[in-house]
Amino acid sequence: MPSVAEYRDRVQRVQAAMATRSLAALVVADPANIYYLVGYDAWSFYTPQCLIVPAVGDPHFFARTMDAAGARFGADLGPERVHGYPEELVHRPDRHPYQWICQRAKEIGLLPDDGQIAVEADAHFFSVRGYLALAELCGADRLIDSAELINWVRVIKSDYEQDQLRRAGRICSVAMATALDVIEPGVRQCDAVAAISSAQIAGVDDQGGDYPAIVPLLPTGAGAGVPHLTWTGDRFVGGEVTTIELTGVSRRYHAPLARTVMLGRPPRRLSLVAGVVGDGMAAVLELIKPGVTADEVHAAFDAVLARHQLIKESRLGYSIGIGYPPDWGERTISLRTGDQTQLRSKMAFHVIAGMWADGWGYELSESILVTDAGAERLTDVDQVLRVKGR
Amino acid sequence: MPSVAEYRDRVQRVQAAMATRSLAALVVADPANIYYLVGYDAWSFYTPQCLIVPAVGDPHFFARTMDAAGARFGADLGPERVHGYPEELVHRPDRHPYQWICQRAKEIGLLPDDGQIAVEADAHFFSVRGYLALAELCGADRLIDSAELINWVRVIKSDYEQDQLRRAGRICSVAMATALDVIEPGVRQCDAVAAISSAQIAGVDDQGGDYPAIVPLLPTGAGAGVPHLTWTGDRFVGGEVTTIELTGVSRRYHAPLARTVMLGRPPRRLSLVAGVVGDGMAAVLELIKPGVTADEVHAAFDAVLARHQLIKESRLGYSIGIGYPPDWGERTISLRTGDQTQLRSKMAFHVIAGMWADGWGYELSESILVTDAGAERLTDVDQVLRVKGR
Known part of the structure; x- marks a missing residue:
């Protein structure tokens, strides 16, 4: 496993790239990018999950409650940075986990009221329904395409x-x-x-x-x-x-x-x-x-x-x-x-x-x-x- | 493999469900739903591909050129209903395959100028970027959530x-x-x-x-x-x-x-x-x-x-x-x-x-x-x- 220092360095390089684009936050849904930044690795990406990287400070992880428990295995994530949404939100026609995620992220200051929020618009596991929930709660005009920001940081291998x-x-x-x-x-x-x-x-x-x-x-x-x-x-x-x-x-x-x-x-x-x-x-x-x-x-x-x-x-x-x-x-x-x-x-x-x-x-x-x-x-x-x- | 008659019956049941919601078209990105309707089965869902089901008539399949060739294997799709987009559109920052798909689908009358177009908003392989390309070319207000329309047709097994x-x-x-x-x-x-x-x-x-x-x-x-x-x-x-x-x-x-x-x-x-x-x-x-x-x-x-x-x-x-x-x-x-x-x-x-x-x-x-x-x-x-x- 990479050292904690290496994980921190990766997050800093991502935040440096975010700074050049003046991003307030980055919502990371690609499991490869989540794994790269904090080491979380489980077959849980078939239900909504994401890492939210703020402009400054530590990223937080959001997943279904039963999967949030897995974040302590090998992941560089303290329990205060892991948030499990209720099981009842899984595969429901009337509500979406991203509503819960967005609400919680706002409460803890991860999604500020101003500034642009980048989303991984071509990631396989960030669905349109998740995007629309985020757009409704944060404002569609504030959401922009990350343009594979983290993927580009990943091209140089440690x-x-x-x-x-x-x-x-x-x-x-x-x-x-x-x-x-x-x-x-x-x-x-x-x-x-x-x-x-x-x-x-x-x-x-x-x-x-x-x-x-x-x-x-x-x-x-x-x-x-x-x-x-x-x-x-x-x-x-x-x-x-x-x-x-x-x-x-x-x-x-x-x-x-x-x-x-x-x-x-x-x-x-x-x-x-x-x-x-x-x-x-x-x-x-x-x-x-x-x-x-x-x-x-x-x-x-x-x-x-x-x-x-x-x-x-x-x-x-x-x-x-x-x-x-x-x-x-x-x-x-x-x-x-x-x-x-x-x-x-x-x-x-x-x-x-x-x-x-x-x-x-x-x-x-x-x-x-x-x-x-x-x-x-x-x-x-x-x-x-x-x-x-x- | 199911009979051709069974495939046709599946498409008809989907079109009947579309009719109850007055849908003009349904854009199908979930590989399980594509397989269900026309039998196309390949590990090609990591690049954009979809089946477009019109209110009346046969569905058409859109995929990367190298994968469109696979549609003749076991799929209930004549060559006139298979459309391959150019290889140069794969993983590009400036253009998206759904622009091409949408253009072509309009030319052949699959995406009419009026009526609502349903998309599979919680499917894993329909990305936000694909959705936004479609919204730009068809009008965001015309796109609605399919609400797992085909998945619900699939619950009864033949x-x-x-x-x-x-x-x-x-x-x-x-x-x-x-x-x-x-x-x-x-x-x-x-x-x-x-x-x-x-x-x-x-x-x-x-x-x-x-x-x-x-x-x-x-x-x-x-x-x-x-x-x-x-x-x-x-x-x-x-x-x-x-x-x-x-x-x-x-x-x-x-x-x-x-x-x-x-x-x-x-x-x-x-x-x-x-x-x-x-x-x-x-x-x-x-x-x-x-x-x-x-x-x-x-x-x-x-x-x-x-x-x-x-x-x-x-x-x-x-x-x-x-x-x-x-x-x-x-x-x-x-x-x-x-x-x-x-x-x-x-x-x-x-x-x-x-x-x-x-x-x-x-x-x-x-x-x-x-x-x-x-x-x-x-x-x-x-x-x-x-x-x-x-």
């Missing part, structure tokens, strides 16, 4: 976080080795995922695994042209290609990885694409270092593809770190055309080259940490199209 | 759905047996969950398992007083109690179950509570039949507890069916004081009696289907405090 990412990477390498081993003609897709999930969660000897923000994805056959399909009870079939995207997780830090396996002789075009994508990935990993822009990273990949008349329409990757379902991305930097963010030391990315066509797909990715010496790979799995039983 | 719930129940029984077997002093929590997850996903011989909307929860020791904590790499300790809540899943249908295991001799008070809760559960299962209200179910449980000077503050259960992370509840009927909904045949519930105190917890639950003959249990696991190595 030593503790780098260590967690490396642990996640070790778990990921084992999980991917399991996947590449278990996928065979005749095996049910669900049985393959059972083995992969077991490896993800068991983790390694000195680091247990945590739950992934995204389940293992392994679209196969005709479905391999579609990246986010989940498994079925059908069996893998010889002659078909399967793209695998999975992650290792250590204390909510994610190091995802994608590989592709071909059961049988690969079609010529698939082998060609695999070779080109491998060259592109090599060019990208060679280029990445502090000072390079996200746009330049994408351009380096595109340049390799262009030599073979291939194009990639979707982004080449994104910033990673803490993740909760349904996403392990930080929703900040995207490795794509037009994103002029400069990479800096201690950032982390999932560089993912997915090429999808009708009827097949090829995926190759690396999770990396940006260091002064360049890209440090967090996992250790061969960057090839795995061919089995050709 | 024959197909009842079959899926029974399959989920069989998977759940195996997963719970695995949990009760694997939890032993000295075993790492993560290794126990690895075995449980494997059982959940492998499923049974004739039905592969699907991913759970909530990961296995097994708070232990001091943490057993807190229901939603997830596991760590620590080892189970003799003399401690662990509450287990997990589910079986068949094609997104959930049958959850909770049990409690004591490693060693149980404290006298825990045994007492286990006995009382068992009696309460028996009273509830005896009572449940069509015509009984949710309030009466809770009262029957309370009456048993009251005889032993115990009280239960949180609700005793909720409607279940299709679930996506982070919740397997339908957010409709709650088995609690004041909910006057009458139970009807073909409804399904997770009846969960969780009693939490400082330092320990006891959980016992059943997933049941309401039939004309009463409550049909979906799982088959003894309703006792499991004591190991006393």
Whole structure:
């Protein structure tokens, strides 16, 4: 667990960013941001909960009563800063927990009568109904979009976080080795995922695994042209290609990885694409270092593809770190055309080259940490199209 | 998979409910509701996607381009009813996919210039930013809260759905047996969950398992007083109690179950509570039949507890069916004081009696289907405090 000093430092950096925008308060609903600032970690985000960060002073946490009790486990929150709303407010048509939260926050001075209050307007677990309750009690004109303020503070990883990412990477390498081993003609897709999930969660000897923000994805056959399909009870079939995207997780830090396996002789075009994508990935990993822009990273990949008349329409990757379902991305930097963010030391990315066509797909990715010496790979799995039983 | 006729019937029942409220359109963002109406199922809900149901006519689906391609797999959606927004709109600070979606929906007449448009204001994956984009383009005063319109249509299960719930129940029984077997002093929590997850996903011989909307929860020791904590790499300790809540899943249908295991001799008070809760559960299962209200179910449980000077503050259960992370509840009927909904045949519930105190917890639950003959249990696991190595 990070030191108390590290949590305090994180809150101060968030408050410094709030000060540059003259924010009176920030309502934090993204569980990854709550975990980042105070260490609260439980599967409680399906009912309304938030951290309110004032311009000055300590953040307070608001959750359902039965979950407020969990805030003392591993969270940097004294009991005077934890507020549980009544159970009767859960899933009611006539009242909303945010009415209670807003009232209580005003009483204790966390939501002052003046100044702008930022909300996480694109967070998955801040519902429109919660927003409207807050707008009614605080005034809609006072609510503004946080624009991922905390997510942007998170892009630079502390030593503790780098260590967690490396642990996640070790778990990921084992999980991917399991996947590449278990996928065979005749095996049910669900049985393959059972083995992969077991490896993800068991983790390694000195680091247990945590739950992934995204389940293992392994679209196969005709479905391999579609990246986010989940498994079925059908069996893998010889002659078909399967793209695998999975992650290792250590204390909510994610190091995802994608590989592709071909059961049988690969079609010529698939082998060609695999070779080109491998060259592109090599060019990208060679280029990445502090000072390079996200746009330049994408351009380096595109340049390799262009030599073979291939194009990639979707982004080449994104910033990673803490993740909760349904996403392990930080929703900040995207490795794509037009994103002029400069990479800096201690950032982390999932560089993912997915090429999808009708009827097949090829995926190759690396999770990396940006260091002064360049890209440090967090996992250790061969960057090839795995061919089995050709 | 349900028949095309069943999908059409579901859409018609939703449109009938829309008609009683004179809605011009319904914007559906909850992945469970999308799956219910057209069968679309992929891990794509972390970027904006929705189904728009007009007052009359077929619903259309809107998603990121790479995911729109997945709509042809198992979904009751012709290609002319699937619209993919450009990849460049993903996670951008300056533009939002809902601007594109709204524009396109207006062009094809799905969002008429008059009448009220309902949105799923408490759905997890309809963000405030999406709502504000829609409000700007359609007029905030035209947007109203759907009040879980589709969720309420879902409470009565078709024959197909009842079959899926029974399959989920069989998977759940195996997963719970695995949990009760694997939890032993000295075993790492993560290794126990690895075995449980494997059982959940492998499923049974004739039905592969699907991913759970909530990961296995097994708070232990001091943490057993807190229901939603997830596991760590620590080892189970003799003399401690662990509450287990997990589910079986068949094609997104959930049958959850909770049990409690004591490693060693149980404290006298825990045994007492286990006995009382068992009696309460028996009273509830005896009572449940069509015509009984949710309030009466809770009262029957309370009456048993009251005889032993115990009280239960949180609700005793909720409607279940299709679930996506982070919740397997339908957010409709709650088995609690004041909910006057009458139970009807073909409804399904997770009846969960969780009693939490400082330092320990006891959980016992059943997933049941309401039939004309009463409550049909979906799982088959003894309703006792499991004591190991006393």
